[in-house]
Amino acid sequence: MAAEPASTPLPSQVTAAQLIGELSRLVRQLPCPHCGEGAAPDVARTPSQSLVPAAREPYDDAAPPDPLDEIDDEERWLWRLVEEAERVSAAAPPGPDPRQVALAEQRCQEAYDAEQKVHARIQATQAALAQPSSWLRPRHRAALVRHLREDRAAAVLTAIQRGRIEEIRGRLRDVAARRAAYLAAHRTTLEAGRNASGELIRVLDDLIDRYSRMPQPPAWFRFGLDFPPEPGTRREWLQHAREAMTERRRAALHRLVL
Numbered sequence: 001m002a003a004e005p006a007s008t009p010l011p012s013q014v015t016a017a018q019l020i021g022e023l024s025r026l027v028r029q030l031p032c033p034h035c036g037e038g039a040a041p042d043v044a045r046t047p048s049q050s051l052v053p054a055a056r057e058p059y060d061d062a063a064p065p066d067p068l069d070e071i072d073d074e075e076r077w078l079w080r081l082v083e084e085a086e087r088v089s090a091a092a093p094p095g096p097d098p099r100q101v102a103l104a105e106q107r108c109q110e111a112y113d114a115e116q117k118v119h120a121r122i123q124a125t126q127a128a129l130a131q132p133s134s135w136l137r138p139r140h141r142a143a144l145v146r147h148l149r150e151d152r153a154a155a156v157l158t159a160i161q162r163g164r165i166e167e168i169r170g171r172l173r174d175v176a177a178r179r180a181a182y183l184a185a186h187r188t189t190l191e192a193g194r195n196a197s198g199e200l201i202r203v204l205d206d207l208i209d210r211y212s213r214m215p216q217p218p219a220w221f222r223f224g225l226d227f228p229p230e231p232g233t234r235r236e237w238l239q240h241a242r243e244a245m246t247e248r249r250r251a252a253l254h255r256l257v258l
Contacts, residue, residue, distance in 0.1 A: 068207060071252055075203055078196040079253055085193020088186045095179040096172040104169040111162035118155045122148060204245045208238070220248075 071079075125148040128134060134141045183190065211221045212228070221227055225244055229237035 068210060069252060071249060075200070075249075076253065078200050078203070079250065081192045081196035082200065085190050085196075088189050088193075092182050092186075093175070093179045096175045101169075101172050101176065104165065104172055108162065108165045108169050111158060111165050115155065115158040115162055118151050118158055122151045122155060125151065200246075201242065204242050204249075205238075207245060208241050 125144050129141065129144050129148070134144065211217050217227060225237070225241050
């Protein structure tokens with residue numbers, strides 16, 4: 001008996017992988033697109049010729065991490081103290097303008113001195129009018145009475161002005177007192193922030209010194225900070241470098257690690 005031919009799979013039974021394999025076989029059987037003869041030779045791809053790189057394949061131009069950019073736990077703790085002190089200080093009630101406080105104190109003292117002078121003139125005029133001899137000079141006594149009337153009116157005005165100035169001074173003192181009370185309540189946090197800031201200045205100065213001693217400092221240090229500084233500008237350059245390093249370290253603190 002003759003052997004039965006192999007059954008051909010129905011289209012509904014062909015899987016996607018089988019269909020792709022069949023298409024690849026047909027493409028390999030086509031003539032060469034260059035010479036028109038024979039089948040197109042298979043191109044063997046090496047692993048370096050992969051069309052799509054792996055998702056986690058590192059980029060060749062990625063710079064290696066700088067060890068000096070790493071922030072240890074102690075420095076992180078110092079930055080946290082500084083940031084907490086800054087947050088507390090920013091939430092403090094606003095204080096009065098020192099110039100306004102000084103001006104209010106000066107005007108209050110001037111008003112008090114003027115009031116005292118008016119009262120002194122009133123007492124002197126009253127003492128002169130109380131003397132019996134004042135009746136012997138009617139014109140002089142009339143002038144004293146007129147001056148006494150004017151001084152009493154001036155005393156009322158100076159008292160009103162002094163009261164207004166004292167009210168302004170009192171409001172300024174209240175504002176200053178509220179701020180002082182808030183700062184006193186958070187004194188520990190603010191002092192810790194100031195101490196941490198002093199420690200961080202030493203940390204930044206040490207980093208700046210280590211970068212400056214490198215045979216080839218990084219580009220952001222050389223070109224971003226114009227290193228080395230010009231003669232006679234060392235102090236200004238150091239302050240600018242501290243500010244730049246502060247921004248750089250703080251940005252690294254809050255950068256998400258993926």
